[in-house]
Amino acid sequence: MYLTNEEEKIYNGEYGETLEMCMNLIVSLGDIYGAEKLIDVTSAQVSGVSYKTIGEKGLEFLRDMSDSGLKVSVPTTLNPAGMDLIEYEALKFPADFAKKQLEIIDYFEKLGIELGCTCTPYLSGNVPRFRDHISWAESSAVCYSNSVLGAYTNREGGPSALASAILGKTSYYGYHLDENRIPNFKINLDLDFEKIGLKCNNKINNMASYGLIGRYVGRIVKNGIPYFNFTNENNNNSLNLKSECLKGLGAALAASGGIALYHFKGITPEAICTYDNDVINGNLKFDDEITITNDMIEEELSKFDNEQKIDLICIGCPHSGISEIKTVVDILLEEKKSLKTDLWICTSIYTKAIADRMGYTKIIEDAGGKIVVDTCMVVAPIEKMGYKYVATNSGKAATYLPNFCNSEVIYGSIEELIRKGLNQ
């Protein structure tokens, strides 16, 4: 791979061992995937923050990194940690876990990373521009930034995103190259959304529908690049999809498959700028094509035991924006009852600040729920906190909860789950 003189010096250890290690990691990945050179990145997003997922080995790695005195050289944000960094005692996180988690956060702070621990940094200031090259690790955020924002990133791991953050560079391969971003799997959504067996209004614009689609399509497409289009004549207004649906779709695709990028006819920027015309004119040939019908989505939904009594309702995978919190609040105001289950709405401190100001936090807390920041139902040790039957509106959480937290999953829309929680 071509390296500039300066990059060569870093690679050869002239600026110390830690920088050398970062450069080695980035160059090795580039060598494996055939990169010609390094490119600058405009931001990084680092995963591997929860003590639950990185353990003692990860903590020691971060201690060594922060002891080097190096700092990140581009704006860098963090994935969720293993607990709410403010209310961890009230939420009854185990004390030994909390101690380790705070230590990890200190190391990230020393590295100069912004401490808003969230998997949706694009809702709170770390917002790449169209065609920015970035180095992001969280798979749902990778899918969102590549697909919805049109930025360019590979699916980094925690260490490679951190190395990129410090160097301000990544290797030029994979999704950084236009030729590797061409869709190869056509997905016709021939769905009559209103007939999907979820209980909510406007199912074509509800994140829970897209979690089911994402789980199903992810398994089939694996690590290809899907191109979605609505084909059912009932899907009028389908181009006004809420960003939370696109967020939920990408997260589920990335969790059940290895997808890092999707295109959506008439919706995502590269589809509109680059591919839609060629698809319409028949100039873009796909390797494969599948039509998604209601039966497939019902099959996906039938995998959950939705009659089960719920211990914990979790909203916010990926982290909630303010509109999802408002959906919860609207139901609580309408029903005027208290919750009979625990409720966590997982989000960032940024979004919670707005929820506080809008009075939403109080309404949720008065009903017995919590807005939980900095963490989520997957990377928090909920299995050690007595939660077994966990309800979610997220296709990604539904995919990960059984393995990460040993949970039994109940699946539904926000509307449906909150009503269940009020009435069970």
Ligand SMILES: C[C@@](O)(CCOP(=O)(O)O)CC(=O)O
């Ligand atoms: C499951 C996930 O969203 C969170 C756990 O990852 P980590 O603790 O940030 O390594 C990671 C991912 O999907 O990239």
Ligand code: SF4
């Ligand atoms: S599991 Fe979901 S909520 Fe948790 S970090 Fe990943 S995307 Fe975010």
